[in-house]
Amino acid sequence: MRVFVAGASGAIGTRLVPQLIDRGHEVIGTFRSPGNAGRVRALGAEAIALDLLDARAVRKAVLETGPDAIVHQATALADVRFSRNLDRSFAPTNRLRTEGTDALLAAAREAGVHRFIAQSFASYRYAREGGPVKTEDDPLDPNPPAAARETNAAMAHLDQAVTDAGGVALRYGGFYGGSNDGLVKPVRKRQFPIVGDGGGVSSFIHLDDAAAATVLALEHDRAGIYNIVDDEPAPMRDWLPVLANALGAKPPRHVPRWVARLIVGEALVMMAESRGASNAKAKRELGWTLRYPSWRQGFIAAYRQPESIEARA
Numbered sequence: 001m002r003v004f005v006a007g008a009s010g011a012i013g014t015r016l017v018p019q020l021i022d023r024g025h026e027v028i029g030t031f032r033s034p035g036n037a038g039r040v041r042a043l044g045a046e047a048i049a050l051d052l053l054d055a056r057a058v059r060k061a062v063l064e065t066g067p068d069a070i071v072h073q074a075t076a077l078a079d080v081r082f083s084r085n086l087d088r089s090f091a092p093t094n095r096l097r098t099e100g101t102d103a104l105l106a107a108a109r110e111a112g113v114h115r116f117i118a119q120s121f122a123s124y125r126y127a128r129e130g131g132p133v134k135t136e137d138d139p140l141d142p143n144p145p146a147a148a149r150e151t152n153a154a155m156a157h158l159d160q161a162v163t164d165a166g167g168v169a170l171r172y173g174g175f176y177g178g179s180n181d182g183l184v185k186p187v188r189k190r191q192f193p194i195v196g197d198g199g200g201v202s203s204f205i206h207l208d209d210a211a212a213a214t215v216l217a218l219e220h221d222r223a224g225i226y227n228i229v230d231d232e233p234a235p236m237r238d239w240l241p242v243l244a245n246a247l248g249a250k251p252p253r254h255v256p257r258w259v260a261r262l263i264v265g266e267a268l269v270m271m272a273e274s275r276g277a278s279n280a281k282a283k284r285e286l287g288w289t290l291r292y293p294s295w296r297q298g299f300i301a302a303y304r305q306p307e308s309i310e311a312r313a
């Protein structure tokens, strides 16, 4: 297949392109930042510069390259500064998830491209009630904190628009395994505490496993929503100390929920109540197997240096 990967230079894109090429696909990879053409080419793809917010440029790129499939992996999260207002931090990404998705879908329709996959997100979205692990059929949070409403709405828009068009929305867990993983710096600096009793559940996914699931979703071509997460959704009190240890950092601090609310705001405190996601559907329908079934092995594989393993032995 000729596959058009929007966001080929990003954390997931750079893992996905080589896996697609290994499977015999041809890849057209887009980048946004000047200077990333070489990065995309080095992965084996044809590189094109593209701003997904420029609908005319999107149309032209898709019509000129004539792909069989489109994969939307564009976000704008590199070096993002998280503030109390999650929506402000996510504003450019929200536009990529709404306007960017719509532009790609319109171009796909016009070019007769029937296979379409887009990046969505599983963690912190499901209703914060009932059991700790949610399937794709479970309801999303009907009442997200005020500062996260636009972000949740943008993801809901993407899920709906893509599946309405017969495509696949992949709700990934929290990515790790890349060079710029977001949790590394704050955990190393002990700036990422366990909130309250640490009972909020998160789902993670190693970037290599996320890319493998994406290739399978593309090849299976079954429309719908899939949680792409590992086998072990876990409460913060379990995974955060393991992550700190893998990074060689001191154990995380604990802060009461009311203190966290004052410091980081309501939107980030929803982590304290969040539910995890089940990967049963992706395994069953896509035949997906994970290289890192749990963050327990994955964090160590991603972060622990070989010399420190020897030093600890």
Ligand SMILES: NC(=O)c1ccc[n+]([C@@H]2O[C@H](COP(=O)([O-])OP(=O)(O)OC[C@H]3O[C@@H](n4cnc5c(N)ncnc54)[C@H](OP(=O)(O)O)[C@@H]3O)[C@@H](O)[C@H]2O)c1
Binding pocket: 006, 007, 008, 009, 010, 011, 012, 013, 030, 031, 032, 033, 034, 036, 050, 051, 052, 053, 073, 074, 075, 076, 077, 078, 079, 096, 121, 172, 173, 174, 175, 176, 178, 180, 181, 182
């Ligand atoms: N599920 C998750 O947990 C999740 C999801 C997404 C990201 N993240 C994390 O966020 C951090 C940053 O992610 P990242 O390294 O992938 O960087 P990013 O800034 O989110 O970029 C992702 C991709 O989107 C492209 N892009 C950005 N703006 C665009 C635009 N207006 N039009 C078209 N394409 C655009 C980027 O191109 P250029 O690189 O050329 O600018 C890149 O290819 C990483 O730590 C990553 O793991 C986590």
